[in-house]
Amino acid sequence: MRVLIVDDEKLARDRLRELLNDIGGYTVVGExxxxTEAVxxxxxxxxxxxxxDIRMPGMDGLEAAMHLMGMENPPAVIFTTAYDQHALDAFDVNAVDYLLKPIRKDRLAKALSKAHKxxxxxxxxxxQARPEPASRTHISVHLRGNIRLVPVPDILYFLADSKYVVVRTAAEEHLIEDSLVNLEKEFxxxxxxxxxNALVSTGSIKGIEKNPAGTWQISLKNYDKKLDVSRRHTAQVRRWARNRPMAG
Structure with missing residues (x-):
């Protein structure tokens, strides 16, 4: 069985590697x-x-596991954690394998023997039950069986297009299967x-102006195309613009 060890602490990674060597029958293919590195x-x-590990800087283990679901053949995941009992109850209810730190050899062997996807x-x-609920740090895009991670701060806008959503950055665009309603709830x-059909990153907005037709448009930093503001959302957008000074 091929194992990838994921933890921001070197001592923890070394400990797991030693335990796996003691148990035998497992190959550590990487750390x-x-x-982000895990995905x-x-x-x-x-x-x-x-x-x-669950608690890691940047993208945590739970978000990484969510992105891994998009792989053609996702790996099994065993979480390692120092969470308190309240959070651990959620793991038990959902029948997810986890190891409470400090990790014991017999407990690791048992978890590995029944590891499931x-x-x-x-x-x-x-x-939802974790102590620090948070929105995703990245959006995962599936390309020919592989996963491409797009950092949320790099995204200029989400645009609904048929059953897909266009994810646009300054350099490129991707299609994801999601809904603007879910994305708006999360971000x-x-x-x-x-x-x-459009959500725009507030940090990417350069200005708001009227076009010759009398409707409003938004201009973005590092992007030439202007986006139309619908009549229904004009008041909300102008209110946002009044309450937040925009950079040039």
Missing amino acids: AMNG EKSSELNPDVLLM LTAKQIAEIS GDRFLRIHR
Whole structure:
């Protein structure tokens, strides 16, 4: 069984590697220090199972697991955690394998022997119960069986297009299967609804102006195309503009 160890602390990674050597029958194919590395290395190395810490800087283990669900053949995940009992109850209810730190050899061996693949529903329910609920740091894009992670701060806007949503950065665009309603719920503090089919990053807005036709448009930093503001959302957008000075 091929194992990827994911933890931001080197001592913890070394400890897991030693325990795996003692148990025998497992090959450590790599290590990662955060969730972003875990997703990238999983796509590259195709491990059978991840031993993954939950609390890590940047992308945490729960978000990484959610992105991994998009792989053609996702690995099993065993979480390692120092969470308190309230959070651990969520793992028990959802029948997800986890190891409480400090990790014991017999407990690790037992978890590995029954490691199973997670479902998106399990991860979503545990994410809601964790002590520090948070929105995703990245959006995952599926390209020919691989996962491409797009940092949320790089996204200029989300645009609904048929059954897909266009994710636009200054350099490129991708299609994801999601809904603007869900994205607005998750990122509503960072994105502004300007149209029934568009959410714009507030940090990317350069200005708002009227075009010759008398309707309002938004201009963005580092992007030439202007986006139309619908009549229905004009008042909300202008109110936002009045309350927040915009950079040039």
